[in-house]
Amino acid sequence: MPRTTPPRPRDFASLVPALRPLARPATRLHPRPGAPTVHDSSVGGPLLWPMDEPWPVCEVPHKRRTGHRIADVRREREILRRAWARSPRTGPTPDETALLATFRRGRHAPHLTDTDPIPLLAVAQLYAADVPDLPRVGDTDVLQVLWCPYERHGPQYELNVRLRWRRAADVRAARTTQPEPPLTDRPDLVPTPCVLHPEPITEYPHWEALPAGLRSQIAQRWEAETYLSALSTAPGWKVGGHLNWRLTGPTPLHCATCGAEMRPLLTVDAREWDGGTDSWIPAEDIAHARDMGANTPTDIHAGRGQLTLAVCGRNLLHPHRLISQ
Ligand SMILES: [Zn+2]
Ligand SMILES: [Zn+2]
Structure with missing residues (x-):
């Protein structure tokens, strides 16, 4: 089944044309x-x-x-998956709970x-x-x-x-x-x-990474919060696009070897969506979006939750950098 991001509230780049040259392609991996x-x-x-x-x-x-033994991590997930599928209200049996307690x-x-x-x-x-x-x-x-x-x-x-x-x-x-x-x-x-289930989308810079003049143009039409959560960058695993500098604010990203600008290659995200980014829930998932584990399919939580691998814009083989947000 493909995954389809619902249309953004409006074609906002046509309402604020100065945003257009800052658009970057991204691929949500779903x-x-x-x-x-x-x-x-x-x-x-x-x-x-x-x-x-x-x-x-x-x-x-x-x-x-x-x-933790990696074999135990996998076994624990399998036991819990089966238990909750079998007994959606009570989950694992006392025996299973006792077994899980040994996976230390x-x-x-x-x-x-x-x-x-x-x-x-x-x-x-x-x-x-x-x-x-x-x-x-x-x-x-x-x-x-x-x-x-x-x-x-x-x-x-x-x-x-x-x-x-x-x-x-x-x-x-x-x-x-x-x-x-x-x-x-x-x-x-x-x-x-x-x-x-890769899906191409378009992303725009983080609010704080925009020039001040452009921020005020956008602010005439949308709340900064709306721009951040629903218009600029998508949550979840993705390739390309713009960085969401939600914790640290933007910092310069230059290649240590050649000085060229670095760009996001892959973003590893703990959640595919949450309360603040629910406008990005794919149409195919909306009915089950609140099910246990629906927004955490990979079970990965690296760094502070959103880990981006940035690569040199001139030479992909130059050392990459990790940005944790
Ligand atoms: Zn470089
Ligand atoms: Zn190591």
């Missing part, structure tokens, strides 16, 4: 739980990865012997030292055929995103995110099993497998 294959665009699905290419690992020093954070990998390489976790795979505006390196046609499930890298305690662009046709024999780290710092860094 992840929904499913069973993606290596040939699908996905969040938390298997990656199209050549048998003979080493799987990326994290070697940045940090504790990795303590955490602990020193589950005592053999690991702080620098042992651990496999990165597959987070997303995007085929350009599904996301036409996907920034690409050369003639590549798929982007793969992996991370280490510990937010403990560098002085800022960031995620260690790895991007891999490749040409799907180059993969003659794909891996059928994928390495995984044994533990995660937090369950909400482990994605629940989702298929995607």
Whole structure:
């Protein structure tokens, strides 16, 4: 089923023409739980990865012997999903509750030292055929995103995110099993497998990133709050578009290598919509928008909730940056 963003209140760029040159294409990914294959665009699905290419690992020093077992995280979600489907009012049985209580954070990998390489976790795979505006390196046609499930890298305690662009046709024999780290710092860094329903939309700059003159033109027609929540940027997982600087306000984004402006590549969002952004609920989801978990299909909550991977506008291979809002 496709997903369709309801029309914005009005074609506001024609009412405020100075906004038009600031428009940027974005693609809402609309992840929904499913069973993606290596040939699908996905969040938390298997990656199209050549048998003979080493799987990326994290070697940045940090504790990795303590955490939640990733197998437990998956099992817990499955138990809860079945329990609530079976008994929508009471949920898990006492036996299931007792079992879930054993899935604790602990020193589950005592053999690991702080620098042992651990496999990165597959987070997303995007085929350009599904996301036409996907920034690409050369003639590549798929982007793969992996991370280490510990937010403990560098002085800022960031995620260690790895991007891999490749040409799907180059993969003659794909891996059928994928390495995984044994533990995660937090369950909400482990994605629940989702298929995607990409939808192209248009976004405009964050309110505070607009020139003052333009802000006052817009303010003659809409509340700033309406512009922020319903007109400028969409919630949820997406490619491209503009950054929602909701917590920090805009900060300059320049590539550390060449100084070019950086742009959002992928935004990883804890919620596909919430009370403040319900105008963006896809038409197909409105009837079930308040169901448990409907707005949190990926089960990911990275950074402060909305994590954007920004890339250099001149060279995608220059180091990316993470912006957490
Ligand atoms: Zn790491
Ligand atoms: Zn650069």
